[in-house]
Amino acid sequence: MMRLRAIDLRGLVWLGLWAVALVIWPYTPSGLLGLMGPTVAWAAAPEPVTAPTPATAPAPVAAPTPEADPHAIALLRFSGDPSGADLREEVKASLVATGVQVRSVALDLPAAATRIGCTGDPSREECLIGVGRWLAASPATAAGWIVTGHVEPGSPKRIEVTIFDVASGQKARILTASVGEADLILPIVLSGGIAEGIVRTTRGQLVPTPKEQEQLAELDEPSKTPEELAAEAEALAAAARVQPKTSVDGESAPIKVDLRADFKEFCRTGPPTKRTSPDDPKDLRPKCQRGPFWGYWQPRSFVATGLTLGLAVATIAYYSAALAARGPYRDAVDAVSDYEADVGGDPRRDPTFAESGDRRYDELATEVSRTGDVMQGRAIVGDVLLGASVAMLGVTSIIVRQDRRDAKAFIGQEKGLRAISTLRVVPAGRGLALRLQF
Numbered sequence: 001m002m003r004l005r006a007i008d009l010r011g012l013v014w015l016g017l018w019a020v021a022l023v024i025w026p027y028t029p030s031g032l033l034g035l036m037g038p039t040v041a042w043a044a045a046p047e048p049v050t051a052p053t054p055a056t057a058p059a060p061v062a063a064p065t066p067e068a069d070p071h072a073i074a075l076l077r078f079s080g081d082p083s084g085a086d087l088r089e090e091v092k093a094s095l096v097a098t099g100v101q102v103r104s105v106a107l108d109l110p111a112a113a114t115r116i117g118c119t120g121d122p123s124r125e126e127c128l129i130g131v132g133r134w135l136a137a138s139p140a141t142a143a144g145w146i147v148t149g150h151v152e153p154g155s156p157k158r159i160e161v162t163i164f165d166v167a168s169g170q171k172a173r174i175l176t177a178s179v180g181e182a183d184l185i186l187p188i189v190l191s192g193g194i195a196e197g198i199v200r201t202t203r204g205q206l207v208p209t210p211k212e213q214e215q216l217a218e219l220d221e222p223s224k225t226p227e228e229l230a231a232e233a234e235a236l237a238a239a240a241r242v243q244p245k246t247s248v249d250g251e252s253a254p255i256k257v258d259l260r261a262d263f264k265e266f267c268r269t270g271p272p273t274k275r276t277s278p279d280d281p282k283d284l285r286p287k288c289q290r291g292p293f294w295g296y297w298q299p300r301s302f303v304a305t306g307l308t309l310g311l312a313v314a315t316i317a318y319y320s321a322a323l324a325a326r327g328p329y330r331d332a333v334d335a336v337s338d339y340e341a342d343v344g345g346d347p348r349r350d351p352t353f354a355e356s357g358d359r360r361y362d363e364l365a366t367e368v369s370r371t372g373d374v375m376q377g378r379a380i381v382g383d384v385l386l387g388a389s390v391a392m393l394g395v396t397s398i399i400v401r402q403d404r405r406d407a408k409a410f411i412g413q414e415k416g417l418r419a420i421s422t423l424r425v426v427p428a429g430r431g432l433a434l435r436l437q438f
Contacts, residue, residue, distance in 0.1 A: 070144040070167070071202055072101040074135050078149035079108040081157060087191060088149060091161075094195030100202075103141050109148040123148070123162060125170060132166040145172075145202050156180035161194055163201050173201045257412045259404060263292040266411050284410040296407040297400065304396040311389040318382035325375035332368040339364055 075092055078084030095102050107115065109131070113122035116130045128146060135141040144166055152158040161175040175197045179186050224232075263286055272283035286295030339359055340346060347353040347361040354361050 072103055072143040073145045073147050073198065073202060074103045074105055074141055074143035076105045076112060076146065076148045077108040078151055079110055081151040081153040083157070084149060084151035084159075087151065087159070087194075090191035091149075091194050091198075094192050095198065098195065098199055100199060101143075103135075103143045105135065105141055109150075125164075128162075128164045128171070129169050132164070132169075136166070145198075147198060156183075159190070161198075163198055173197065255412045255415050257408045257415070259286075259296060259408060259411070260292045262411055263295065264288075266414060267295060281410075284407045286407060296404050298403045298406075301396070301400050301403050304392065304399050308389060308392040308396050311385055311392055315382055315385035315389050318378050318385060322375050322378035322382055325371060325378055329368070329371035329375050332364065332371050336361075336364045336368055 073095065075088065075095075078088045092102055092104065105112070109127075110122045112131045112134070113119075113127045116127075116134050118124075118127040118130050121127070128148075132146055135143065135146070146164040146166060147161065148164070149159065149161045152160075156178045157180075159175075159177045159179065162171055163173045163175070164170075165172045175194055177186070177190060177194075179190065266285050267288040268283070268285040269288050272285065275282065284298075286292070288295065290297070339356060339361060340353075343353040343356045345353040
């Protein structure tokens with residue numbers, strides 16, 4: 001009986017010790033670590049981001065994890081119109097095709113800002129800084145750049161893509177576009193243009209190194225010895241010295257053309273060369289049989305000259321006819337004067353003087369009027385023909401000057417072509433040399 005009581009007493013002591021241990025264990029170091037486990041895990045989550053006060057600067061940005069590529073891009077979903085999802089996939093495909101490491105994020109910017117507790121405008125840099133911290137916490141989303149997009153519904157659809165630099169905490173660039181319903185080309189090239197803008201912003205202009213530039217230069221022209229380079233430089237210098245004397249561009253030293261001195265060299269004996277198409281230039285070479293003056297005339301000049309001469313002959317003819325009609329007119333006027341002298345009065349005031357023997361005043365006056373009209377009509381036609389002759393003479397002179405000017409330009413061009421035809425390219429060692437002959 002006493003043995004059983006001792007055993008029960010020992011069990012009660014052990015039970016009491018276990019109870020005391022359970023009460024004290026949470027306050028031991030291992031117990032404290034065990035209890036703080038959930039607290040540490042909760043503290044690893046991003047803190048809510050609030051707008052900084054005017055007297056407080058934004059908190060420093062946490063750098064990406066060491067495993068993250070500084071050129072990697074965290075591509076968020078595009079908010080707004082549902083067509084933004086297709087545009088995002090096209091931009092992603094274009095970025096991947098150019099070798100960019102893209103980290104896809106299954107949230108758009110407003111949802112990501114809500115996840116970290118950022119209120120207000122989610123496109124603020126403070127919110128983007130918080131999103132960058134949140135993405136940097138996971139190796140699957142850590143990136144040096146964040147790309148967000150928003151497609152405004154309506155017509156036209158306004159697209160805005162923001163490129164955010166996580167390291168500096170600033171927006172590097174904002175790409176905007178407007179796509180209307182009638183646009184057929186822009187929707188096709190839009191994704192490629194956005195991807196190119198992202199690559200240029202995140203990676204900058206790729207400038208070849210000096211060694212690569214030297215290799216590219218050797219692809220165009222193989223490397224040459226100093227002797228060959230000196231020979232080419234001397235040939236180019238010689239060509240530059242003679243160029244002003246035979247310039248064919250007509251600017252620095254125009255080619256001199258003398259229509260009389262160059263007539264024999266460029267004149268033709270047969271008909272002009274026919275053009276195979278309307279775009280071919282006319283054959284403006286002068287005709288040898290006509291001489292240096294008439295040879296440069298084109299058919300239109302001869303036609304205009306013929307019309308001028310015809311008008312001049314007609315003018316002279318009508319003036320001559322008017323002069324010839326002046327004789328009968330003067331005779332009729334003299335007959336009226338003689339009649340008035342014979343009757344001794346003015347028939348226009350006294351009807352008794354209207355007749356004198358077989359002569360009648362009205363008949364004599366009618367003859368004066370008729371002959372005067374004939375003379376005046378011929379003189380008026382002569383005046384008109386004289387004006388037309390003077391005008392046609394001016395037109396003819398202009399046409400002749402144009403023909404001579406065109407012939408001068410044609411001969412100057414022919415001289416330039418002949419100068420170019422004397423250029424020869426001949427081999428010289430491992431390179432080529434230029435040879436000019438004038």
